[in-house]
Amino acid sequence: MTMPLYALVVLIWGSTWIALKMQLGAVPVELSIAYRFGLAALVLFAWLLLTRQWRVPRGAAVPRVLGQGLCLFSLNFVCFMHASETLASGLAAVVFSSASIWNALLARLLYGRRLAPHVLAGSVLGLAGLAVLFWPELQQGGQASWQGLAWALGGTLCFSCGNMLSASLQALGYRPLHTNAWGMLAGTLLLAGYALAAGLPWTFDASWRYAGALVYLAVPGSVIAFTAYLTLVGRLGPEKAAYATVLFPIVALNISAVAEGYQWTPPGVLGLLLAMAGNVLVFRPPRWLQTAGLQKA
Template identity: 30%
Template sequence: MSSPARVSLTLIASFFALYFIWGSTYLVIRIGVESWPPMLMAGCRFLIAGAIMFGWMLWRGAPLPTAREWVCGGIIGILLLSCGNGGVTVAEHWGVASGVAALAIATVPLFTLLFGMLFGQRNTLLEWAGIGLGLVGIVLLNLGSNLQGSPAGAALILFAAAAWAFGSVWSRRLPLPAGPMASAVEMLVGGAALLLGSLSSGERMTELPTAAGWGALAYLVVFGSIIAFSAYMYLLDHVRPAAATSYAYVNPAVAVLLGVVFAGEHVGMAEAAAMAVIIGAVVLIGLPQWRGGKVAEAEPQST
């Protein structure tokens, strides 16, 4: 058994991975799409990470997924990774600031509650208040100059949030592989779908990626997709689920700060107000989980 000090350091490192590594992926995506076509980069990211995780799980003795698990895992991978993360990547390629993209993705818990109703979930008055407040935040976000300058990017980023939420809700009702093998399958299929999308849309590499472009891809594979995910799984085993999913409140602020400091992004008054409103809405939705220590119907996840 690990010593208390060792466990404490591991907990700190795991929370750091969730809060700052996942929060930083939005800026790293922006850096990456300056060298890579967006769907090609996202597809390579998830295929590589999925292959590493798949091989690691087989080495640890995990059984091969059944045909049904491959199909179900593939559907969820397309919704979460191809449509969700792929949509974020393309939107940033179209000019949506990384911090604003992260803030828009913070609406996932709102969409999650709405889609949960399709499966018979009943929302509390507090959750309905959070949904209403979140919708106000979305309106404020779209009044900002960033999304007004890219209407297609605004629509795509909200579609990405909705796709991630729907996939998260549906995933709880489908037979998926056990443990991290589910994520490996989702990444492999989602990554393959993104590469097909890249090919069919005519994406082309006109020149080799820069060192920053290669570094961005490596960071997203190793840190964004493997290390941060492992930290999340560790926290689910050692802290309350509501604490493990608290990154949904922190990632937008981290992404906005990094975008302003390192990428010269500008956050206007409308976007700043939207951040306060949306994070407040997500906190309202999360209050019942913190009080009861229960897992949400479908926890929001990062890119």
């Protein structure tokens, strides 16, 4: 079941970047995300009730679920939607692919897992790829592109923190189906509370473009893909589960080329290949590293 879950996550999340861009407009970013996860939470709770799988988080799980709601189902997407205001959706997906690196670093920091030489090498290679890919964009776009890149990196770090929280919840015996429902509800309430406190206008765009993107992001993009991905986190650990993000940019950039007019350039291709190679190196070190004694089997 591992490979089908990977394929499902890659295909769905690789195509949600353009849907995120379609959400930009008259509706404040925070409310668009609240609508998305509010709808996704309703779908999940309805499923849990129908299948009699209802479970309420208790004890040590409660703050972790709240943290997951903050990191995975609110701040993460606030950051990426702001990034999409100045970056092509495919470029934001490339930044997101560095989640595999951040997951490995956080696992080292939080759980003391050994940071092998190939992880360090892959991190350097991946970050170099991002620099090559984004340099023309940053030169042409100026401060706006730098801000977009900063938003995307912040969203990726939030995503990785949410991965760690999900892994700890599954270690406590909670399935992603349950924690996602409660986490999405928490994220929705946090964003709604912020919207009220900030005095944001409570608007909704009834156009097919906005509403269609909302439904796609809420059901396939949230209910299905997040459940599949966090199931991989529980089975394989957050570091290896994030390997799925290596393939997102291929899907996202090709969609961006058609929908947004993104143009492939030699530096862009080189940067993408370096970024992906860095992520691959994190999880699939070449045999010579193992035979050299630098990597424990």
